[in-house]
Amino acid sequence: MLQLNSRQRHTSSPARHCGAGFLLLRATLAFRRPRRTIGVRRNSKERVVTEERSGANILVESLVRQGVEFVFGYPGGAVLPIYDALFDDERIRHILVRHEAGAAHAAEGYARSTGKPGVVLVTSGPGATNAMTGVADAFLDSIPLVVITGQVPTGLIGSDAFQEADTIGMSRHCTKHNYLVRDPAELAATIDEAFQIATSGRPGPVLIDIPKDVQIASALWHEGAPQRRNRYSPCEQAPADEIAQAVEMIAAAERPVLYTGGGVINSGPRASALLRELQAKLDAPVTSTLMGLGAFPADSADWLGMLGMHGTYEANMAMNEADLIICVGARFDDRVTGRLDAFAPNSKKIHIDIDRSSINKTVAVDLPLVGDCARILDQILTEWGSRKGRDMSAWKARVDEWRLRKSLSYPRSELAIAPQFAVQRLFELTRHLDPIISTEVGQHQMWAAQHFHFFSPNRWLTSGGLGTMGYGLPAAIGAQCGNPGKLVVDIAGDASIQMNIQEMGTATQYRLPVKVFILNNEWMGMVRQWQELTYESRFSNSYSDSLPDFVKLAEAYGWKGIRIEDESQLDAGIQAMIDYDGPVIVDCLVAKDTNCFPMIPSGAAHTEMLLHGDVVAGTMDDEAKALV
């Protein structure tokens, strides 16, 4: 080889020198080709440069104009022109993943942790289908993504060409909107609108399918401000009379509870600040969905913890006994409500949501306020003015009685590390670093939600709606790209981590010092738990057989591997993980058959929680089994 290519430069270097400068090693090339400019026209009046450019070039320019820093992607035949346009462009950093699912989840992690849209670039056919899980994940969790997929040339669409898939058809119902661009002249406006749609209203993924000939053909490029079509303008504010009504309802409530969700995070840090302000005025207890953790600080005396299927006793009881539920950016998901007819029967409900279709979808509410969480909280606070809140001491005394159940307690043993204890220690030893935590999906995810505590938004990255195993590692990689100085930890399970374990190579290549903390119980723990509870402990295919040696695997990828086998090694192991300036896998061997409690079993009311010490093994009737 005469020329040292970027891939060799990255992978052959040891992964020791991490931290903020990790991306500076982008390969510079010995010679650069000039930008292909077919014609330049200058309009002297408006001083706008107009020139003819290829579709691929227009795409790259449009991304730069949108302020895109990172593109997570994987090349292939149908995106070669775009990769060629990226080759000599220093303004956008391309993060080469190892599987397109990793690209989509990394973009999600980047978006969730920074509040900016994540950008994905994959090829046609298998590139698009592989990325689709992440697109669906972003759709259910309202994460802003712009996904660019290559497509076979327009003349071959529909001919079952090599690597052709109906990407538009497949993504239609798991994107907020999608486009097939048939003319390079439409590219710039399409990309601008895609970013607007992805980031405004209820955020979500937008997919742009670009046939290969459209990437190569040229069109006029205007260097001016983005062209807006202005056909998408979601409602952001509620009418004054509704706000007045909301304030009346809030002022009249004797037992209010704030039920917050991912919408508060998506609305931006200001929404979290306003939530705290409103809470201070009302003196009401606060609970949150899985997606909303961090919007309200977990060290507040009024924090109830997460609610729902694996939520705390006090959170679910407070929801059940409240006379007013103020739902802020949450959607009464089935994981939250339990059996619908028994959910919060005696309360009035105010529902703040930017998506009109979330209102009355599963639970009928008394007052919908359609709009952006921050705007509406602001409106409520203004209308509230200098009113004094009611005395909440009687209500809080009831809440404190429920707290006495200590629903998050768990048994410890000398024989094995309790997984909850491992999460608790990880929290205690890292909290001063204000870390970003991602998770995979399963028991470890719920233990992390219960025992790791959050104080600010954008620190908690998890797959809530779709429940995608394999989310955590690529999400951590994306988050580390957007937050180079931060400690980013993926709390994982031994089964989930294997779903996108190939992304270890990505972290190595870009010197991303992500940490993977595996709670290894040698089971698909949540599946095992459900089988114990509902299928008489018939553990059908839920064991983890033939697990790799995670420490050796870490070393094979140029990571550090640490194994923790008993409690005495726990703190030292976690500290070694934090101290190491590079990516680390911690293989933390935990008790094998621990169940995750509290738990609202399938088909039960949200007050019928199973707690530690309850006898749970057995079976359920078909109605309960049929529920998700």
Added chain:
Amino acid sequence: MKITRAAEERHVLTVTVDNEAGILARIAGMFTARGYNIDSLTVADITDNHAVSRITIVTHGPQNVVDQIRHQLERLVPVHKVVDLTENGPYVERELALIKVAGTGEKRVEALRVAEIFRARPVDTTTESFVFELTGAPDKIDSFVALMRELGLVEVGRTGIVGMIRGASEA
């Protein structure tokens, strides 16, 4: 275990949309993906520059599901406006049908007589057949088709309905 269903009612929705590629698939697919029903669907562009289309959808379901359908439609980016005609007071709905009837003798005469009563217009005729054109509310067409069945009905083509709010104002 038995699966139970809630009581359902019929609703007519009109949907104004950008006339762009794939919009019909997007709307029809949304109904399938979310388990909603389509009883009939008509679509045609309604502006001079062919930029906007109007879709009339007849659906049925429990009230809360029909509300959901409306909001899910409104959520689609190319959708400008959704009106539930059934909710918005009195409206007219019309459907066009072509009905082919074959026969001779008394049956043929009777078919023509019934067609006159229904104001169905013969648009094609041979010595042993008619093709009638009939517009009206769907139940009128249903009755006509039922009568023709006895008089030599060969085939029926129906457009599905279009609907509009009564009175001077736009819905």
